[in-house]
Amino acid sequence: MFCRKCGKMYADDLRFCPVCGSSLDTTTNGGKMISYDESYTDRQLKRKGIGKVVSIVAACIVVLLLGIGLLDWLLTEDISEDSTVQNEISNVEVNDTLVFYQKLQEEKYSGYPFVMSTSAMSFIADHEDFFPAGRSIVLKNYIDQSAEYKTLNKNVEKYGDSLYKSDAMQVIDIHEENVQDEVCLTTVHVIDEGGNSFIVLYKGELPDIYKDDTVSVCGLPLGISSFENVGGGSTIAVVLAGCRVINTENHKNEDKTNDVVQQTKTAGDTVDYMSCYEPAIEEIAEDSYGEAYYGLYDMNNDGIKELLVDSGEELFFYTVKNGQAYLLGKDELSYCGWYKAEDGNGIYIIYGHMGCEIGFRATMQGEHISLTKEWEIGTCGLNVYYYENNHPIQKYQSGDYSILQNPPEDDKSPVVVDESLDYIFRKSSSQYLTEADLEKLTEWECRIARNEIYARYGRTFTDEALQEYFDTKLWYIGCIAPEDFDDSVLNDYERANLDLIVRYETEQGYR
Incomplete structure (x- = not known):
């Protein structure tokens, strides 16, 4: 078939023109499928007189010749190296993300030539706002957890309709280039823990990412490329269209040794909660739909206050390990009440859901969180909870970090539950009595x-x-x-x- 917009001929199985980005799908007319070999103009010619046929054919030939000539000029004109990307991409609709990445397939634009899979083109056309994405939560349902370097390298086309994500990539090289007044291409060469290379083509700037940083990367597999090594030979790389690239380091590598010495997880030692927990809260708050809330409580009585963060969708638990925030676990709980457990073993998380009050107990088991349901009580169809005691864990809004600089001591007085809220057996709906x-x-x-x-x-x-x-x-x-x-x-x-x-x-x- 040929592209109706630029006139270029292509194989029948493509959905989008690699040059101009126009759809190559067939159209319909009265329930009958019409191929580009029998367009509207072709059928009209069959019904017109010979004079009109000649006129239309002549006009089509002129337009086609002009289109082919213009296309040939765009694709073959020799442009100086310092203005290659600036001039070429400015001639297409750079706000069209699909066209943007189609142009980057050529080596003179990105430096890493690749052939974009048809599935990747379809995905970009359907999810243009993912490149880049302002919030990581919108990407969650599209991430393929089974994707890794070896599977992508084997058959990248298979993963063109889903996203790849890795939370531990090292930046080997990063380069920004303005391709138009309002468009920046950031090319990031990263490697995973196995030393495998990925090239991230990010539409925009990444002001907080530098060489040697550790980053979390989420992107769409576009194709496979290769580049020559300085010491000889070549390296195969998976090319990704960047959705999100986030710096996961709290400090530069050269500062980490001092941080570990100053912030050791030992009972009685002074812990810098601000430098440890603030980045974790900020990252969760950035991805949350509404306001994120956090609280501090020493869950295992070791002198270190654990961090609870409610994103509005999930509840995250952190502790301090080697001078940094360490994720203990998370669960799909939000908008809950947090209370010290009556027997002092961990905390209660009270949740109102589907007409029930549900009480969970969260305890630390080594470096993990154990979450068990203690009771479930009907509330006559209301999604509320009534339980409370005199040891609530105070919640603070993200952005207000004064509590991290001067955290209060945990209340050691006995836990008292309001008699009007008490039961003979609170757990008789969720546990067997003896x-x-x-x-x-x-x-x-x-x-x-x-x-x-x-x-x-x-x-x-x-x-x-x-x-x-x-x-x-x-x-x-x-x-x-x-x-x-x-x-x-x-x-x-x-x-x-x-x-x-x-x-x-x-x-x-x-x-």
């Missing part, structure tokens, strides 16, 4: 323990004493009459615990 749990209860407490399972779902009670008791609880919302309550809402834990309590009450003569 007879040993019931032995300490009075007859009235056994009755409360049994009926609070129903009360969590908003069931009301005909017994006035029970109703008055539950009405004092902030978590209780009586909204379902006894005759309308359906036992099928109870889960396996609740059914087993009800049976156990009834059996225990019978054995004790309470029933």
Whole structure:
């Protein structure tokens, strides 16, 4: 087929013209597919008189010759080295990202010639705002975790419809070149931990990236290129269209040795939380949809305060290791309450979701975070939580880092929970009770323990004493009459615990 915009002939399986970027897809007319061999003009010629045929054919020939001549001049004109990219790219629509990367396929533009795969062209055409992307979160669903250098080198076309990401690349060389008044091409040569080379072609400036920096790279695999080594031989490189390139270093390499000496993870030593945690908070805040919040708490009583950061989508846990922020783990929790656990073992993360209050316990297990669900309580369809105690972990907005410079001491006083929020067994909806749990209860407490399972779902009670008791609880919302309550809402834990309590009450003569 040929391109209707510039007239260049190409193979039938291409979707976009490599020269002008125009679509090469076929069009439709009344449900009939029309190929470029039978265009609208061709069909009109069949219906016109011979005079009009000659006129139209003549006009088409003139336009085609002019187009071919202009195209040939654009592609073959000898331009001086200092103005090659400036002049050539200014003749095309540089705001069209696809055209921009098509021009970079030639060695005289990027220095690294490659052939862009058709799948990569389609991806760029459909996601022009990814190059570059202002927020990394928009890229998350397009990253192929299985992609690595050896798989890309083997068949780069296979990965042209997804993104490649690596968080530990070393910058070997970086070069900026203005290709037009408002367009800058930054070419970054990076290597991964295995010494494999990648060439990142980034549309724009990277003011915080320099040679020898460690960077996180996310980009679209475009093709394969090679370059001559100074010591002889050549190196194969994967060429990426840059989406995001971020400096992951807190300090320059030459400063890191001193930082490790000054910031050792030892109980009682002074830790520079500002230099350790501020970069981590800033990076998360940059990628968050709304405001990011953080807090500090010593989760394992070793003298080092761990960092919690809520991005609005995920909750991140960090500690200080070798003078730097070290990621302990993360989970898809956000907009939660953070509290010191009642027994002092870690913290509670309280979450309101899908009509339930869910209590998680987060503890440090070596260099990882262990997250376990402690309870789940119905809240009558409201996505709220009611639990709180007198040891909340204070939250601070990203950008306000005064607390990092002078963190307060953790409160060591006993944890107190408001009686109006308390339960006999808070976890009876998510854990199995034992007879040993019931032995300490009075007859009235056994009755409360049994009926609070129903009360969590908003069931009301005909017994006035029970109703008055539950009405004092902030978590209780009586909204379902006894005759309308359906036992099928109870889960396996609740059914087993009800049976156990009834059996225990019978054995004790309470029933």
